[in-house]
Amino acid sequence: MSDQSRRPRPSGKPYRRPKKDPVRILAFEALRAVDERDAYANLVLPPLLRKAREKGDFDGRDAALATELVYGTLRRQGTYDAVISACIDRPLREVDPPVLDVLSLGAHQLLGTRIPTHAAVSASVELARVVLGDGRAKFVNAVLRKIAQDDLEGWVAKVAPPYEDDPEEHLAVVHSHPRWVVSALWDSLGGGRAGIEALLAADNERPEVTLVARPGRATTEELLREEAAVAGRWSPYAVRLAEGGEPGAIEAVRDGRAGVQDEGSQLVAIALANAPLDGPDEKWLDGCAGPGGKAALLGALAAERGAMLLASEKQPHRAGLVAKALAGNPGPYQVIAADGTQPPWRAGSFDRVLVDVPCTGLGALRRRPEARWRRRPEDLEGFGPLQRGLLRTALDSVRVGGVVGYATCSPHLAETRAVVQDVLKQVPDAELIDARPLLPGVPELGEGPDVQLWPHVHGTDAMYLALIRKTAP
Numbered sequence: 001m002s003d004q005s006r007r008p009r010p011s012g013k014p015y016r017r018p019k020k021d022p023v024r025i026l027a028f029e030a031l032r033a034v035d036e037r038d039a040y041a042n043l044v045l046p047p048l049l050r051k052a053r054e055k056g057d058f059d060g061r062d063a064a065l066a067t068e069l070v071y072g073t074l075r076r077q078g079t080y081d082a083v084i085s086a087c088i089d090r091p092l093r094e095v096d097p098p099v100l101d102v103l104s105l106g107a108h109q110l111l112g113t114r115i116p117t118h119a120a121v122s123a124s125v126e127l128a129r130v131v132l133g134d135g136r137a138k139f140v141n142a143v144l145r146k147i148a149q150d151d152l153e154g155w156v157a158k159v160a161p162p163y164e165d166d167p168e169e170h171l172a173v174v175h176s177h178p179r180w181v182v183s184a185l186w187d188s189l190g191g192g193r194a195g196i197e198a199l200l201a202a203d204n205e206r207p208e209v210t211l212v213a214r215p216g217r218a219t220t221e222e223l224l225r226e227e228a229a230v231a232g233r234w235s236p237y238a239v240r241l242a243e244g245g246e247p248g249a250i251e252a253v254r255d256g257r258a259g260v261q262d263e264g265s266q267l268v269a270i271a272l273a274n275a276p277l278d279g280p281d282e283k284w285l286d287g288c289a290g291p292g293g294k295a296a297l298l299g300a301l302a303a304e305r306g307a308m309l310l311a312s313e314k315q316p317h318r319a320g321l322v323a324k325a326l327a328g329n330p331g332p333y334q335v336i337a338a339d340g341t342q343p344p345w346r347a348g349s350f351d352r353v354l355v356d357v358p359c360t361g362l363g364a365l366r367r368r369p370e371a372r373w374r375r376r377p378e379d380l381e382g383f384g385p386l387q388r389g390l391l392r393t394a395l396d397s398v399r400v401g402g403v404v405g406y407a408t409c410s411p412h413l414a415e416t417r418a419v420v421q422d423v424l425k426q427v428p429d430a431e432l433i434d435a436r437p438l439l440p441g442v443p444e445l446g447e448g449p450d451v452q453l454w455p456h457v458h459g460t461d462a463m464y465l466a467l468i469r470k471t472a473p
């Protein structure tokens with residue numbers, strides 16, 4: 001085998017093998033998978049981290065750094081792209097994607113972490129030597145040295161248009177969201193600059209881990225005995241874990257009596273369960289149940305009243321996850337795989353129905369760092385007919401006097417109010433009921449009768465809920 005270190009180099013410098021830094025190599029691999037295979041960071045990262053731990057490459061601190069590098073780079077990609085663009089003399093799209101990933105990782109270390117400048121540059125150049133080769137490492141070195149000449153605030157002042165000239169583009173660059181997403185979120189939120197800035201900033205924060213103590217199966221008191229656990233803000237079943245809290249280490253979570261669930265999702269199930277009904281309250285339906293978070297809470301709430309839950313989900317493998325989430329439910333329940341737009345059940349058979357429809361997920365950007373870059377405005381056209389179809393069938397499925405909850409984890413008006421208004425035009429014997437009094441103590445729920453939660457106001461995902469009562473067959 002040839003030994004390159006003995007060969008004279010054109011520069012006269014002796015060859016030095018690049019230093020292999022397992023944390024940065026792993027972060028790069030995760031970014032490549034997200035880029036190349038359209039993988040989800042939250043699915044790609046855990047197995048990579050597990051493998052690195054098993055090989056003895058990593059300790060807990062390394063895992064935390066790798067996670068921060070991947071999530072931070074993906075969240076801030078829009079801002080970093082603008083900065084990198086300003087430091088190179090060709091369009092960004094002409095830079096090879098793996099080179100761009102190394103540059104973005106470097107930009108994040110320089111502008112978004114406390115890693116000292118020289119360490120951020122040299123670690124990125126070493127990474128480039130390992131994964132790209134020496135030639136491209138020189139390019140990386142040159143670009144990162146330019147980026148290192150200013151901090152994030154300084155760069156943003158240079159690369160974002162002034163707010164006064166173009167408010168949406170300014171916010172898009174400063175807070176790293178696609179412009180169309182800024183525009184859609186602002187349309188839904190309303191108000192001036194302060195609110196939308198707070199929302200966009202909240203989307204870039206790591207969300208807390210929140211647990212649900214499924215009623216009749218676990219109590220919040222039990223969960224609060226865990227280290228670093230504090231009570232939820234709004235849901236009587238919620239407990240929040242401080243940073244580093246490991247839900248998998250909690251017995252009640254391991255045996256399914258409790259689960260990981262955002263408080264916004266808990267509030268949706270609670271509001272539907274609290275909606276006033278005329279007549280019996282015996283049969284509940286969750287028509288889009290996978291993977292089963294809301295179904296598990298609804299099942300437990302139904303059991304407290306002696307009601308049964310039918311949890312239905314189109315995708316068989318996701319129906320399997322629902323069955324797992326509901327296993328051990330204290331009351332009667334059934335899980336089926338069925339298309340909610342062509343249901344096998346009889347019309348008018350349920351007292352309460354939830355349809356938590358497939359959507360763009362623009363309300364859960366804190367959890368899925370790559371989602372904002374993957375979504376396209378055209379996606380709304382794909383979801384629209386399905387969302388309307390599922391709501392129409394839900395209204396067919398509920399009896400007169402019963403209540404349907406229409407929920408999305410997107411605040412986009414095309415997926416929320418527009419769907420509800422369109423369907424109510426076609427189904428005149430149904431009326432919106434005010435969901436706000438059903439969530440006592442939760443502030444700023446909007447003008448009603450529907451409710452919209454927000455990360456920057458409630459600390460939850462931006463869940464939307466409309467409650468609709470059927471008034472005639």
Ligand SMILES: C[S@@+](CC[C@H](N)C(=O)[O-])C[C@H]1O[C@@H](n2cnc3c(N)ncnc32)[C@H](O)[C@@H]1O
Pocket residue numbers: 265287288289290291292293294295312313314315318338339340341356357358359
């Ligand atoms: C937003 S998710 C529901 C989340 C769930 N409620 C929870 O809290 O865990 C929407 C679900 O609807 C399912 N779905 C999509 N099309 C459907 C259809 N036509 N009928 C029933 N379910 C459908 C998707 O597979 C997905 O699991």
